[in-house]
Amino acid sequence: MNHKSRRHFVRSLALATIFAFLFQWTGAPMANAYVRDFTVPAAGGCPQPQHQNIAIGAVPLARQWSTSLPNTNPAAIVTTAAQGTPAQLNEIEATIQQAYAIWVGVSGTLVNANSFPNALGTLGRTATQNACSPDPVNGVQTGVDGINTICFNQTSAAFTTGVLSFTRIMVADAPSQVFGSAPPSIFAGQIVDADISMARTRWDLCLSVTVILFTPSRSSASSSPPTWPAPLRARAAQARRLRAQCPRSTQTSPRASGRSHTP
Numbered sequence: 001m002n003h004k005s006r007r008h009f010v011r012s013l014a015l016a017t018i019f020a021f022l023f024q025w026t027g028a029p030m031a032n033a034y035v036r037d038f039t040v041p042a043a044g045g046c047p048q049p050q051h052q053n054i055a056i057g058a059v060p061l062a063r064q065w066s067t068s069l070p071n072t073n074p075a076a077i078v079t080t081a082a083q084g085t086p087a088q089l090n091e092i093e094a095t096i097q098q099a100y101a102i103w104v105g106v107s108g109t110l111v112n113a114n115s116f117p118n119a120l121g122t123l124g125r126t127a128t129q130n131a132c133s134p135d136p137v138n139g140v141q142t143g144v145d146g147i148n149t150i151c152f153n154q155t156s157a158a159f160t161t162g163v164l165s166f167t168r169i170m171v172a173d174a175p176s177q178v179f180g181s182a183p184p185s186i187f188a189g190q191i192v193d194a195d196i197s198m199a200r201t202r203w204d205l206c207l208s209v210t211v212i213l214f215t216p217s218r219s220s221a222s223s224s225p226p227t228w229p230a231p232l233r234a235r236a237a238q239a240r241r242l243r244a245q246c247p248r249s250t251q252t253s254p255r256a257s258g259r260s261h262t263p
């Protein structure tokens with residue numbers, strides 16, 4: 001794979017990953033092509049679906065991303081712009097914005113522009129490396145700030161071999177609950193804070209390529225190999241070439257990306 005193609009592929013894979021993880025907390029109950037998480041209210045009653053506080057008149061969701069990037073060789077994040085330049089940060093931010101924009105245009109999500117045009121606040125930046133919520137200590141979660149953050153250089157014990165990314169969320173089980181510096185919750189099941197941490201090394205990316213591009217769905221009624229569209233076959237070929245560059249010790253069946261949930 002030439003350098004230009006590799007950049008395009010890695011950027012596309014990053015977009016697909018962010019796209020998937022953003023959906024964990026932007027989906028609405030009417031979008032049913034996924035498994036929802038529920039919270040049992042502290043006061044009892046029926047379990048409530050977990051989601052952000054998106055409603056007419058609600059405060060827009062606070063969101064940001066950390067501009068702290070892994071300093072690795074080879075680079076963990078490959079961009080068209082030169083490494084360590086303002087142009088690179090702008091390119092990464094444009095990719096994040098593109099991922100958000102996809103859901104804004106999807107009917108049936110709470111961030112749909114026609115339903116809730118002011119659901120999302122301005123995407124901010126922070127230079128803090130570990131801007132996402134840290135690993136819990138003795139079962140206690142700290143660092144909850146109510147800002148939905150995306151981190152590319154977060155340190156976490158959750159990044160074992162093969163983990164590409166995970167989302168750590170804080171969910172209230174009653175109104176008026178306060179976690180860290182986040183605003184008080186409005187209802188049981190509210191996601192008060194959701195932080196997405198991405199793997200810091202390119203080898204984790206190599207492991208995850210197999211999960212994303214090498215497991216096509218197949219009808220149980222058919223024993224013939226699935227037929228992929230031409231663009232997907234081309235992406236798969238790119239993935240195989242990229243994976244060939246990974247150390248042989250990493251070319252194993254990777255685990256699915258994790259999702260940490262703190263009740």
